[in-house]
Amino acid sequence: MSSPFIKPELVCPAGNLPSLKAAVDAGGDVVYLGFRNASNARNFEGLNFSATEAQEGIEYAHQHGARVYIAVNTSPKPGQEKAWTSSVDLAAELGADAVILSDMALLDYAKRHYPSLRRHLSVQASACNYESLEFYHREFDITRAVLPRVLTLDDIRILNDRTSVETEIFVSGGLCVMAEGRCWLSSFVTGDSPNMQGVCSPAHAVRFEEQQDTLDVRLDGVLINRFAPNEAAGYPTLCKGCFEAEGKQGHVMEEPYSLNVLEMLPDIMHAGISALKIEGRQRTKHYVKEVVSVMRAAVDACAADPQSYRTQTTWVERMNAVSEGGARTAGAYADEWR
Amino acid sequence: MLKLATLPEPTLFLRPVPASLQARLLQNILEQMLDEEAMQRFAELSDKRFMFRTFDDVVRLGMTFTDNSIRVQANPQWEADVTISGNLPALIALCFSLEDADSLFFSRCLLLTGDTASGLLFKNVLANLDFDLHAVLQNKFGVSTVDALWRMAGQAIAGIERADGDATRTRAWFTKSLHLSTTDQTQSLRTDMNALAGQYDAMQHRLAKLEKRLARRA
Numbered sequence: 001m002s003s004p005f006i007k008p009e010l011v012c013p014a015g016n017l018p019s020l021k022a023a024v025d026a027g028g029d030v031v032y033l034g035f036r037n038a039s040n041a042r043n044f045e046g047l048n049f050s051a052t053e054a055q056e057g058i059e060y061a062h063q064h065g066a067r068v069y070i071a072v073n074t075s076p077k078p079g080q081e082k083a084w085t086s087s088v089d090l091a092a093e094l095g096a097d098a099v100i101l102s103d104m105a106l107l108d109y110a111k112r113h114y115p116s117l118r119r120h121l122s123v124q125a126s127a128c129n130y131e132s133l134e135f136y137h138r139e140f141d142i143t144r145a146v147l148p149r150v151l152t153l154d155d156i157r158i159l160n161d162r163t164s165v166e167t168e169i170f171v172s173g174g175l176c177v178m179a180e181g182r183c184w185l186s187s188f189v190t191g192d193s194p195n196m197q198g199v200c201s202p203a204h205a206v207r208f209e210e211q212q213d214t215l216d217v218r219l220d221g222v223l224i225n226r227f228a229p230n231e232a233a234g235y236p237t238l239c240k241g242c243f244e245a246e247g248k249q250g251h252v253m254e255e256p257y258s259l260n261v262l263e264m265l266p267d268i269m270h271a272g273i274s275a276l277k278i279e280g281r282q283r284t285k286h287y288v289k290e291v292v293s294v295m296r297a298a299v300d301a302c303a304a305d306p307q308s309y310r311t312q313t314t315w316v317e318r319m320n321a322v323s324e325g326g327a328r329t330a331g332a333y334a335d336e337w338r
Numbered sequence: 339m340l341k342l343a344t345l346p347e348p349t350l351f352l353r354p355v356p357a358s359l360q361a362r363l364l365q366n367i368l369e370q371m372l373d374e375e376a377m378q379r380f381a382e383l384s385d386k387r388f389m390f391r392t393f394d395d396v397v398r399l400g401m402t403f404t405d406n407s408i409r410v411q412a413n414p415q416w417e418a419d420v421t422i423s424g425n426l427p428a429l430i431a432l433c434f435s436l437e438d439a440d441s442l443f444f445s446r447c448l449l450l451t452g453d454t455a456s457g458l459l460f461k462n463v464l465a466n467l468d469f470d471l472h473a474v475l476q477n478k479f480g481v482s483t484v485d486a487l488w489r490m491a492g493q494a495i496a497g498i499e500r501a502d503g504d505a506t507r508t509r510a511w512f513t514k515s516l517h518l519s520t521t522d523q524t525q526s527l528r529t530d531m532n533a534l535a536g537q538y539d540a541m542q543h544r545l546a547k548l549e550k551r552l553a554r555r556a
Contacts, residue, residue, distance in 0.1 A: 015462070016462070018466065018467070045455050045459035046379065046459040046460070046461070046463045046466070047462045203457075204454070207451075210423075215446075215449070227446075231446070232444055232446070233443055233445075283440055284438045285465070286436075286437050286438040287438040287440070287441060290438075321441065322441045325444075
């Protein structure tokens with residue numbers, strides 16, 4: 001069996017209603033969002049949707065031919081499981097088109113209570129091999145898995161040749177150390193992690209300090225970065241911190257670059273991938289509009305004629321203008337050393 | 339996409355404007371744009387004092403949130419819990435949700451110091467508002483006043499254009515930011531700029547002639 005050529009759906013981020021509308025208006029096929037609590041992995045102050053806003057967003061998307069997936073993709077805290085199952089209940093009640101889950105208990109809950117509601121395995125579950133996908137499919141009847149950003153395109157192609165589970169990959173936005181669902185770096189310094197509290201580098205622990213010639217970034221008092229004047233700044237995450245190791249100073253864990261796979265689109269579409277995910281629920285409608293517009297144009301152009309598809313300079317410029325690090329990388333998808 | 343960092347710092351135009359007037363203007367516009375839900379969410383910030391300042395300190399406005407209302411104060415003497423610094427266009431873009439705040443931070447046009455969590459909440463509540471600055475301004479100050487301001491903005495842009503030879507991006511930013519989307523409005527702005535540019539050329543010509551006459555007399 002070889003992977004068919006698929007025009008993938010474009011799954012776009014929204015941290016608020018204006019962003020959701022911007023994503024739909026810019027041609028997104030799907031918008032993913034989370035509720036305003038710790039049940040999703042973007043639990044930042046002032047971000048995300050109330051039940052009323054989610055309702056309005058779903059109605060808007062459906063009226064315009066788009067779908068909405070709701071992420072409930074953190075691990076329930078012991079004794080507080082109700083808050084997480086309630087989020088699944090709410091997603092079903094509001095008419096979401098799918099729930100994005102990572103915790104097995106929640107997957108089981110969703111399967112038993114809402115068998116007809118599509119279940120997508122979150123990247124937070126970190127499932128990256130055939131056996132793992134089959135396990136989730138067999139036990140929880142998942143229809144799709146969001147793959148962790150550790151696989152090469154060849155790995156993904158091989159996976160898609162075997163599995164009946166749809167796959168979704170990240171194509172744009174911030175990168176992390178690519179150990180989704182298993183990264184505890186933030187916890188070591190702040191006590192909070194994306195897996196449990198839904199937040200990496202929680203804002204309460206972040207401090208930007210203007211010094212004479214530099215901008216210092218501290219996480220719970222620990223100096224993690226120092227930017228020179230006019231040097232492009234990045235998110236205050238530990239993995240993108242600048243450290244001294246073996247006598248050298250630099251980004252020892254992760255460069256502060258953004259993922260951008262525009263040039264790989266023809267290969268991606270030949271790898272049997274069902275959906276392309278844009279990262280950035282923490283961003284505003286302007287970012288969403290810009291990135292979704294570019295990706296829409298690129299995906300349509302590639303699907304229409306993959307052979308003569310070329311990345312346009314203006315697409316790259318527009319993406320770079322709003323990206324962290326202002327640079328693009330194909331991340332693990334193009335790692336030759338593997 | 340236009341980067342605000344590339345624009346000239348326009349606080350020059352604000353120097354003659356009294357700080358109290360700047361504060362009143364900002365408060366008036368924010369009151370127009372903030373809905374009930376936004377004010378309720380700002381209640382979480384009731385014990386926080388915000389400072390908005392341009393990098394060159396021409397603008398220094400304090401902001402507090404009490405009893406479901408917002409208060410903007412010029413040059414407050416208190417120490418702020420959260421300070422949001424930036425060049426003027428970036429501060430305007432943040433307050434009126436005209437550009438992506440994270441992009442402005444990455445390009446060092448915007449900086450948040452002090453209580454990051456409160457600053458993030460402020461940014462995200464504003465980003466959640468769906469509003470049109472042009473409509474808000476017209477509603478508050480009247481269509482003719484705002485249109486007059488538009489013409490002034492056009493003249494200011496023309497001035498910059500004559501000064502640095504390239505105000506294309508500045509004009510594009512104004513056009514985008516202020517929702518000058520209709521052909522008529524854009525055309526009107528362009529006509530104003532061209533008229534001003536013509537006047538400037540005529541003035542330069544007269545000055546050159548005057549200089550020559552003075553030189554001859556000398």
